Amino acid sequence: MPDAPPSGPDLAALLARLFPRLMALEEPILAAAGVTMWEYAILSELVADTALSQVELSRRTGRDTTRLGKHLIALSERGLLERDRASDGRQRTVRLTGEGRTLQATAKRAIRSAEDGLLAASLSPTEASELRRMLTALGR
Template structure:
């Protein structure tokens, strides 16, 4: 079967997903990076700024303005680590959790529309394959 390379197909899919998500993010007043941060913190495993940067593949210095904005909007908390005052511990506030749930709910609904053309078995196989090919960084 003739087909494009995986990178070319994945790139087109990523661009389509970003275009689908941008209006949702704009309605909620968050950038893509801000949502990535909220999503990572919603998982609960990431607690320090350095760990967050590593888990989302962001440069620590580039991440600071995003964290400053989220903190200024009372969506995240950043507190010194009692064990090491140089380290900042991160967490979502109730407002941050609510915003994350709202944005994620709309994104998941849009994803369901996108995947709606596939049979339930094909959808499940696609999601299983995508999960296997794109493990979360730790």
């Protein structure tokens, strides 16, 4: 007789239930900031680095280079990031402007506050902190 399957839902099923709730929390915050979720993801990837190549930014965000380019043009036109060509002219690097950094930080604070409210409804502060730590480890 085969072993019984593990009990409880799979991780993907659990996360699939959570993602719509998180997106519903974030969308109005990002709309108020004037950016889409993809644009916020791009700004967030650029916060930790002085500059990234467009290829590396595409890899980190999971956005194909064609779609990424359209977002970068829009963000650049709004003064949130700068795009420079490398000395050989083939590769472009991207960096946040001061305005982009400020917008990302303001949106992140509002998102974190909304997330904290969601987590506090079901978890203790210690559990919420541990969940963030574990998800960070799994995301590496």
